Amino acid sequence: MSCHEQKKCPRCGNAFECKPGNITECQCFGIVLSDEQRSWIEQKYSDCLCRPCLQHLQQQVNLFREKHGL
Numbered sequence: 001m002s003c004h005e006q007k008k009c010p011r012c013g014n015a016f017e018c019k020p021g022n023i024t025e026c027q028c029f030g031i032v033l034s035d036e037q038r039s040w041i042e043q044k045y046s047d048c049l050c051r052p053c054l055q056h057l058q059q060q061v062n063l064f065r066e067k068h069g070l
Contacts, residue, residue: 009050011057016050027051037061 005018019026031054033041040061041049049057 007048009053010045010047011049011053014050014052016048018048028054031055031058033058034061 005020006015007018008015016027018028023029028048028051031051033054037058041054041057
């Protein structure tokens with residue numbers, strides 16, 4: 001696996017650099033998703049998302065849970 005991959009976010013279309021060979025330097029490092037959040041995102045997208053989209057979707061799942069008392 002290469003250290004750096006140029007990717008296009010499947011949600012917003014923005015380009016970003018994925019670093020699967022060095023996760024601590026990857027743009028997604030530090031974003032903590034619950035199992036529920038991860039499952040919800042994986043059902044909708046099959047590839048990596050950019051950091052802003054991950055953060056937005058993380059908030060959406062939280063808001064959905066609050067709204068529906070889950």
